[in-house]
Amino acid sequence: MTAASAGTHNLGLRYSNGPNPFAGTKTVSLYVNGTKVKQVSLASTGNWDTWATHTEAVPLNAGNNTVVYKYDSGDSGNVNLDKLTVTSGSRVVLFDGTNLNAWEARSGGAATWPVSGGSMESLGGDIRTRQKFGDFRLHVEWYEPVYPPEVTGQARGNSGVFLQERYEVQVLESFGKPAAINEAGSVYNKRAPSTNAATASGTWQTYDITFRAARFDSAGNKTANARVTVVWNGVTVHNDVEIDGGTGDNLPEDASPQSIRLQDHGDAGANPRFRNIWIEPLA
Structure with a gap:
């Protein structure tokens, strides 16, 4: 991801979270520039054909950043991830x-x-x-x-x-x-x-x-x-x-x-x- 300036930015993750292997909120881990930021909870979208965007405020460096969502120990996983967008944070x-x-x-x-x-x-x-x-x-x-x-x-x-x-x-x-x-x-x-x-x-x-x-x-x-x-x-x-x-x-x-x-x-x-x-x- 590229950020125009250093600071907090809004990171949007487009995802779907269907009913398999269970219905409900599921989790993945968010890493920014090699450091784990947090475990992210993604609410159910009801089925696999419905998409939602989860927005997280994260610190980014000016220029290029590496953003990774992955399945870590303690995560439930089992979600489909589509794309990431980044916009300037409000502050x-x-x-x-x-x-x-x-x-x-x-x-x-x-x-x-x-x-x-x-x-x-x-x-x-x-x-x-x-x-x-x-x-x-x-x-x-x-x-x-x-x-x-x-x-x-x-x-x-x-x-x-x-x-x-x-x-x-x-x-x-x-x-x-x-x-x-x-x-x-x-x-x-x-x-x-x-x-x-x-x-x-x-x-x-x-x-x-x-x-x-x-x-x-x-x-x-x-x-x-x-x-x-x-x-x-x-x-x-x-x-x-x-x-x-x-x-x-x-x-x-x-x-x-x-x-x-x-x-x-x-x-x-x-x-x-x-x-x-x-x-x-x-x-």
Whole structure:
């Protein structure tokens, strides 16, 4: 089986399970890339001419994978297997705290942000996902270190989450400040958050972002602006708002799916960190 990206995928097995040598649920074992994943239970299809599809969520590597259903000790067997299909799982893990396999440098080549303690540090230039996305739900957790008072304004842990490399949701140490178009939670220089939901430095924060890409007609004319909902630390700070164009340092708007980009602002001193990043593509 070939998977476009690493992560959980839906594996569909078309099978029939008739009444011989007994009627009822039967079992086989599922192996992925040489490792037994589980014993799979296949419900009766009533007769041998009726087919059903059993779907299992399994981890696959990007590229080629070996998937085997076989009769193991403890399995009942006695089913007919027809074909396998694979589709992307509802959730794609972009960063699980261990490696940057899903990312690349914005300038090309491997992403080099330091990874330690289950998180990555914003250091070494912007990085972006290798996979590209249209509409999606995105979960990002981010952390601001404690800065001395002489570090002020946009130098206090500046980073950003770029949706399709076009629209930035600002990351910044903004605890206790008025909501603004260049503070944390903003659609940068476009829309201030409805409230400042920041927690204090030294704590982990979350963005849960639902994004609908801009729409274009067959001639390439934009027919609808991008829209976004941002839930920041459990508080909805943008509710299905329009974004009327790129927010700066962005790819041009068009109909193409594009990457998620994380910004390294390049400021001196301690840097923001990110962990537990996943995305759910939307149809």
